[in-house]
Each structure stands twice: as C-alpha cells, then as structure tokens.
Amino acid sequence: MFETVAARYLGEIEYQLRQIVANHLHDEPGFGVMVRYAMGWVDQYDQPYSHMTGKRLRPMLLLLCNEAAGGDWRRAMPAACAVEMLHNFSLVHDDIQDASELRHGRSTLWKVWGTANAINAGDLMFTLAYAALSDIAPDVSPEQVVDLWRIFNQTNIELTRGQHLDMRFETLDYVTVDQYISMIAGKSAALLAACAQMGSLVAHNDTKRADHYADFGLNLGLAFQIRDDILGIWGSPAVTGKSAATDIISRKKSLPVLFALERSSELREIYKQTSLTDADVIRAVGLLDDCGARDFAREQELKYYDLALAALQQASPVSEARLMLDSFVSFLFSREY
Amino acid sequence: MFETVAARYLGEIEYQLRQIVANHLHDEPGFGVMVRYAMGWVDQYDQPYSHMTGKRLRPMLLLLCNEAAGGDWRRAMPAACAVEMLHNFSLVHDDIQDASELRHGRSTLWKVWGTANAINAGDLMFTLAYAALSDIAPDVSPEQVVDLWRIFNQTNIELTRGQHLDMRFETLDYVTVDQYISMIAGKSAALLAACAQMGSLVAHNDTKRADHYADFGLNLGLAFQIRDDILGIWGSPAVTGKSAATDIISRKKSLPVLFALERSSELREIYKQTSLTDADVIRAVGLLDDCGARDFAREQELKYYDLALAALQQASPVSEARLMLDSFVSFLFSREY
Numbered sequence: 085m086f087e088t089v090a091a092r093y094l095g096e097i098e099y100q101l102r103q104i105v106a107n108h109l110h111d112e113p114g115f116g117v118m119v120r121y122a123m124g125w126v127d128q129y130d131q132p133y134s135h136m137t138g139k140r141l142r143p144m145l146l147l148l149c150n151e152a153a154g155g156d157w158r159r160a161m162p163a164a165c166a167v168e169m170l171h172n173f174s175l176v177h178d179d180i181q182d183a184s185e186l187r188h189g190r191s192t193l194w195k196v197w198g199t200a201n202a203i204n205a206g207d208l209m210f211t212l213a214y215a216a217l218s219d220i221a222p223d224v225s226p227e228q229v230v231d232l233w234r235i236f237n238q239t240n241i242e243l244t245r246g247q248h249l250d251m252r253f254e255t256l257d258y259v260t261v262d263q264y265i266s267m268i269a270g271k272s273a274a275l276l277a278a279c280a281q282m283g284s285l286v287a288h289n290d291t292k293r294a295d296h297y298a299d300f301g302l303n304l305g306l307a308f309q310i311r312d313d314i315l316g317i318w319g320s321p322a323v324t325g326k327s328a329a330t331d332i333i334s335r336k337k338s339l340p341v342l343f344a345l346e347r348s349s350e351l352r353e354i355y356k357q358t359s360l361t362d363a364d365v366i367r368a369v370g371l372l373d374d375c376g377a378r379d380f381a382r383e384q385e386l387k388y389y390d391l392a393l394a395a396l397q398q399a400s401p402v403s404e405a406r407l408m409l410d411s412f413v414s415f416l417f418s419r420e421y
Numbered sequence: 422m423f424e425t426v427a428a429r430y431l432g433e434i435e436y437q438l439r440q441i442v443a444n445h446l447h448d449e450p451g452f453g454v455m456v457r458y459a460m461g462w463v464d465q466y467d468q469p470y471s472h473m474t475g476k477r478l479r480p481m482l483l484l485l486c487n488e489a490a491g492g493d494w495r496r497a498m499p500a501a502c503a504v505e506m507l508h509n510f511s512l513v514h515d516d517i518q519d520a521s522e523l524r525h526g527r528s529t530l531w532k533v534w535g536t537a538n539a540i541n542a543g544d545l546m547f548t549l550a551y552a553a554l555s556d557i558a559p560d561v562s563p564e565q566v567v568d569l570w571r572i573f574n575q576t577n578i579e580l581t582r583g584q585h586l587d588m589r590f591e592t593l594d595y596v597t598v599d600q601y602i603s604m605i606a607g608k609s610a611a612l613l614a615a616c617a618q619m620g621s622l623v624a625h626n627d628t629k630r631a632d633h634y635a636d637f638g639l640n641l642g643l644a645f646q647i648r649d650d651i652l653g654i655w656g657s658p659a660v661t662g663k664s665a666a667t668d669i670i671s672r673k674k675s676l677p678v679l680f681a682l683e684r685s686s687e688l689r690e691i692y693k694q695t696s697l698t699d700a701d702v703i704r705a706v707g708l709l710d711d712c713g714a715r716d717f718a719r720e721q722e723l724k725y726y727d728l729a730l731a732a733l734q735q736a737s738p739v740s741e742a743r744l745m746l747d748s749f750v751s752f753l754f755s756r757e758y
Contacts, residue, residue, distance in 0.1 A: 181537035226563030
C-alpha cells in the first residue's frame with residue numbers, strides 16, 4: 085500500500101526537484117555536480133547514478149497532508165521540493181560536522197570534494213530550498229506565502245538548535261530525558277512537523293487545522309526517532325542494515341542509553357572506557373535491559389505515536405487521503421525490533 | 422559627511438539586528454553567543470564587546486538607495502538587517518573555508534568553537550537573514566514581498582557561485598580576466614547589487630528603476646573589489662592595515678596578478694616556488710609594474726566606477742539622498758593607493 089502512495093508522487097517530486105536545480109544553476113564547472121550528487125542523481129563524475137539514495141519521505145508526508153486537508157497535491161509541489169532540498173542540505177553539513185565518510189553507501193560530499201566545497205554546496209542547497217518554496221507564490225494567497233515562509237524559517241532555526249544540542253551532548257556526562265526530547269524535536273521532528281503543517285496550509289488557509297497537522301508531524305517524528313534509537317541497540321542487523329548494538333559501539337547518547345546511564349554506575353564506568361570489547365558491548369546491552377531502558381523507550385515511542393494519531397484525528401483528514409497517510413505511517417514504523 | 426550618513430542609520434540598524442536575534446533565539450546554552458560574537462556584540466564569554474567589528478556598509482547602501490528612490494528608510498529596515506546578517510553569515514563560512522584564524526582582530530568563530538559549531542552557527546545566521554527579510558511583509562505589497570524574496574535567493578546563489586570560483590581558481594594555473602570578473606561579481610558585487618535593488622524596490626514597486634539600482638550596486642562592487650586588489654599590492658600598510666604587497670605574499674590570484682601572469686614568464690616561475698623571499702616579493706611587484714598590471718587594474722576600476730555612476734544617474738535619485746549616496750561612495754573609495 086505504501087508503494088501505491090510512493091508511486092503516486094515520486095516521479096513528480098523527482099522531476100520538479102531536477103527542474104529547480106536546472107533552472108537556478110548555470111553551467112559553472114564543478115558547481116552543480118555537487119548538488120546533483122547530494123540529491124542522488126549522479127556520481128562524482130556527473131554521470132547518471134542508478135541507485136535511489138533517499139526515500140523522499142518528507143515531501144511525501146507534505147503531499148499526503150495536503151491531500152488529507154483537501155488540497156490538490158500538485159499545487160503543493162514547490163513546498164514539497166523545498167523540504168526535500170532542505171533535508172539534503174542538512175545531511176551535507178551534518179556529514180561534515182560528524183566526520184561521516186559514508187552515506188547511502190557512497191562517499192559523503194566532503195570526502196569527495198573537501199570540506200570547503202561541501203560547506204559551500206550545502207549553502208547553495210539551503211538557498212535552493214528557499215528558491216523552491218518561493219515558487220509557491222502564484223498559487224496561494226499572499227498571506228499563505230508569508231506564513232509558509234515563516235514556518236520554513238522557524239523550522240530551520242529549530243534544525244540548527246537541535247544540531248547544536250546534539251553536538252553539545254557529546255561533551256556532557258549527563259543528559260536528561262527532557263533535554264534529549266528537546267534535541268530530537270529540533271533535529272529530527274521539526275522538519276516533519278513543518279511538512280505536515282505546510283501541506284495543510286497550502287490546501288487551505290486554516291491555521292488552526294494546520295497546527296493540528298504540525299502536532300501530528302512533530303509527535304510522529306519523535307516516535308520515529310525513539311524507535312530508531314531502540315533499533316540502534318536491539319534491532320537485528322538484517323532490519324537495520326547495521327551491526328547489532330551499533331549505537332552502543334559508537335557510544336551514542338540515545339534515549340535508552342541516557343535513561344540507563346542515570347541508573348547504572350556500571351554502565352557509566354563502561355562508557356568512560358576509551359574502547360569497548362565485544363564483551364563490554366554485550367554487558368552494556370544487558371545492563372540496559374536490566375534497568376528497564378528498553379521498556380521505557382518503547383513506552384515513550386508509543387506515547388508520541390498515540391499523540392501523533394490523536395492530533396491527526398483532530399485535524400479531521402479527508403477519508404481517502406487518511407487511508408494513504410495511515411499506510412505511510414505504517415511504513416515508517418514497519419521496521420521490527 | 423559619511424559620518425552624518427552613518428550616524429543617521431547606525432543606531433537603528435544595530436537595534437533592529439539585536440531584536441531579530443533576541444526574538445528568534447531562545448536560551449540554549451552556547452547557541453546564541455556564537456551569533457552575537459559573529460555580529461561583534463560580545464566576546465566569546467558572551468560579555469559585551471566594546472569594539473565595532475563591522476561597518477554595516479551593506480545595510481547603509483540599502484537604506485540610502487531606499488531614500489534615493491523616494492522611500493521611508495525605516496520601512497526598509499527588515500531588508501537592511503537581512504543583508505547585514507547574510508554578509509556576516511558568509512564571513513563565518515568563508516573563514517572556515519579559507520582557514521582564516523583572525524577577523525577584525527579577533528579569533529574567527531571556528532577557532533573559538535570549532536568547525537562543526539561554526540558551520541551550524543553560520544547556517545543559523547543564514548536562516549536569521551531570511552527571517553529578518555520576511556518581516557517586511559506587512560509594509561510592502563504581496564508582489565514586492567515575493568520579488569524581494571526572489572532577489573535574495575538569487576543573490577545567495579550568486580554568492581555560493583562566486584565562492585566556488587574563488588576556491589576553484591586556487592587550483593588553476595591560469596584564470597582569465599573575464600573569469601575573474603565573473604567570480605567577484607558573485608562573491609563581492611552581487612550582494613551590493615541586491616542592497617541597491619532591494620532598497621529601491623521597497624521604496625517603490627518600479628522594477629525597471631530597481632534594475633538601474635542593481636546595476637549601480639553591481640558595478641560599484643566590482644570597482645570596489647578591484648581597488649581592493651590594487652591596495653593589496655601597492656597599498657601602503659598605513660592605509661590597508663596589512664603588510665605591503667600582502668596579496669603577493671599569499672599568492673592571491675587578484676586582478677593585477679592574473680593580468681601579469683599572462684604576460685610574464687618570470688612571474689609565473691616565481692609563483693611556482695614553494696615559498697617567496699623578500700627579494701622575490703619585490704621582484705614580483707616590479708614585474709607587475711613593468712607589464713602594466715597596475716595601470717590595467719586602475720583602468721578597470723574606473724570603468725566599473727563610471728558604469729556605476731551612469732546607472733545611478735539612470736535611476737534618477739532624489740537629490741538630497743543623492744548627496745548622501747555620493748558621500749557614501751566617496752567613503753568607499755577613500756583609501757588611497
């Protein structure tokens with residue numbers, strides 16, 4: 085069923101994204117190729133690349149919420165392209181900040197072209213996101229244009245705030261659950277909130293209903309991130325595509341970990357070690373289980389998941405589009421523990 | 422006379438910039454301080470900093486062109502804040518890209534907080550620039566809002582294009598004069614063009630007149646950058662605040678240098694050396710003089726300066742504001758060779 089949703093939108097999303105890049109970038113050697121590479125369209129030699137690198141979940145969510153709010157999804161396409169371009173911009177800068185060398189199985193942009201070029205390519209994509217959004221102008225009212233623009237600004241501030249907290253947490257011994265939720269609200273959930281809110285706003289200039297959609301997107305994002313945290317420790321490698329307990333090995337301060345760090349002095353000692361043996365990792369997972377970290381994280385996931393569905397109910401989505409939204413949400417949460 | 426212009430606007434520019442930062446940034450430890458530091462308001466411990474670090478030339482140009490086009494400059498303040506915030510964002514990312522350790526006599530942001538935080542702080546300032554601009558909405562027509570937004574997008578694409586070329590030129594043996602002009606048009610002049618154009622547009626929805634202002638700003642920016650290039654080689658240290666021939670020492674491919682590199686094989690040999698002695702630097706300056714690089718650069722400066730004034734004439738500025746604009750231009754070009 086998710087495949088039906090994806091098929092409905094994907095071709096047009098990809099086409100419009102390519103149009104934006106083509107319309108705004110003139111032929112400056114070595115310039116546009118970085119954007120096309122980041123979007124997953126070409127390899128580093130600007131030759132067509134055959135593997136889809138991103139799922140385009142954010143523009144899909146935006147278009148689904150647009151339809152659920154009674155809109156004609158094609159009119160929401162500029163906003164959909166804006167959130168996807170923004171997401172990809174943030175990955176380019178994140179990969180520099182985290183010194184990540186791989187993304188979607190390829191070298192990250194900074195690994196191929198160097199940090200200075202990658203910063204600049206990210207800045208360009210950030211601008212292209214705004215350029216995409218500004219194309220909504222003729223199809224919505226002037227008030228809606230400004231509202232959408234402001235939501236986008238606020239979202240970007242939230243993204244940088246979340247990124248700031250994420251980087252700062254690495255330097256702290258203790259992080260509270262509230263601080264953690266505040267971080268993922270900015271870093272992960274804010275953009276999903278914006279997708280849902282903007283999709284609704286383009287359909288209809290009803291800011292109260294759009295706020296319900298924003299709540300839906302925000303809580304959906306929180307639940308999704310917490311599920312990702314659980315999978316990062318207890319997920320089977322076959323599902324996550326990573327090794328087991330990968331977040332323990334990298335000592336990531338995810339929700340289950342910081343819950344357990346507050347409760348287990350033995351875990352705190354393990355986390356102070358300069359390197360972890362296989363036995364340390366197994367022991368750490370055992371300590372997490374013993375103090376109830378997995379159950380706690382699962383409860384938190386369900387809490388935000390229920391809040392998301394309640395907010396969606398409040399938004400009174402059109403029934404046919406609601407079914408598609410449900411299948412989208414099911415897909416998001418289909419990775420088993 | 423420039424002091425009168427500055428006094429007229431500076432207090433309000435500074436006040437409004439601080440308002441934007443205060444309104445959009447909630448208290449997240451270590452987050453807002455980076456923006457305040459970059460704007461020159463505080464030191465790295467968030468304590469008030471007493472030295473003005475930037476001249477705010479860009480918002481001044483915007484406000485002057487607004488008045489010259491018959492506007493009420495206070496209504497143009499959101500756009501003025503946007504260009505200043507954008508300029509400061511670009512400095513934060515430029516300093517990372519160039520590995521510059523000092524700006525305005527202080528450590529650069531990445532030197533104080535590290536590269537990852539500096540990238541993020543720059544991204545935040547980039548967003549704040551857009552947030553500032555979006556505040557223009559109630560005071561101009563919906564069409565003007567969208568026009569201003571699109572000019573801003575296009576300017577930012579130009580900035581990244583210019584930055585891309587600047588970085589790429591460092592890897593090339595030869596750069597033509599046309600390529601160089603195209604680079605500084607993006608990196609330096611595009612934002613001045615946007616200042617003049619946006620200032621005019623806020624005053625009056627006359628896109629043709631605004632285009633003349635854009636031409637004025639663009640050519641002004643080109644002339645200013647070329648003058649900077651001349652000063653970088655022949656400027657006296659007392660005027661530039663740098664050592665003599667600083668651009669030769671750093672082997673910067675500025676306009677006089679690339680003109681001379683095309684004409685002097687001896688200079689090309691010197692530029693291939695891994696390090697330059699004092700005698701090499703003196704010889705290089707002599708070669709530049711001999712092949713007419715200084716005269717050529719001076720001609721180019723005057724050419725763009727004249728084009729700027731002709732475009733301003735075409736824009737038919739209000740006479741009182743015209744006098745202020747003239748004093749602003751005189752100030753820009755007051756540094757003697």
